[in-house]
Amino acid sequence: MTEFLLIATLLTLAGGLWMTTMRSRDVARYVVREICQQHNLQLLDQTVALRKIRFGRRSNGNLNLRRQFRFDYSDNGFHRRDGMIWMLGDQPQWISFESDGGRVIEQLMTPASD
Numbered sequence: 001m002t003e004f005l006l007i008a009t010l011l012t013l014a015g016g017l018w019m020t021t022m023r024s025r026d027v028a029r030y031v032v033r034e035i036c037q038q039h040n041l042q043l044l045d046q047t048v049a050l051r052k053i054r055f056g057r058r059s060n061g062n063l064n065l066r067r068q069f070r071f072d073y074s075d076n077g078f079h080r081r082d083g084m085i086w087m088l089g090d091q092p093q094w095i096s097f098e099s100d101g102g103r104v105i106e107q108l109m110t111p112a113s114d
Contacts, residue, residue: 017065020065020089020090021050021053021065021067023090024065024067024069024087024089024090025048025050025067025069027087027090027091027092028048028067028069028085028087028092029046029047029048029071031085031092031095032048032069032071032073032083032085032095033046035095035097035107036073039105040075041073041074041075041097042073042074042075042077043071043072043073044071044072044073044074044080045072047071048069048070048071048085049069049070049071050067050068050069051068051069051070051084052067052068053065053066053067053068054066054067054068056088058088058089064088064089065088065089066086066087066088066093067086067087068084068085068086068087069084069085069086069087070082070083070084070085071083071084071085071097073097081097081098082097083095083096083097083098084096084097093108094106094107094108095107
C-alpha cells in the first residue's frame, strides 16, 4: 500500500510539473510571437524549446520554477538566429535576441502583480 501511494504521489508530481511547463511554454510562445512581430522578425518553427529549469523567487518571496526557453527567428528569411526567454512560473521575465545589424535586444518584461 505504501509503495502504491509513493508511486501515485510521484506520478502526480510529474504530471503537475509537465502541465505547468506546457502552460509556461504556451505563454512564452505567445510572448515571443508578439515580440517578433513588433521587431519585424519571423519566428521560425513557430515554437520555443525548453533549455533549463531552476528555482526562482517572485517579488513576494514565493518560490517558483524559472524556465529558460530558446527560440529561432530570422530577420530576412535566410539567417537563422536564436533567442532566449526566461519565464518565472507562467510570467515572462526577460527576453534576449539580436535585431537587424547585430544589435542585441534584451528586454525586461513588466512583472505581473503577485
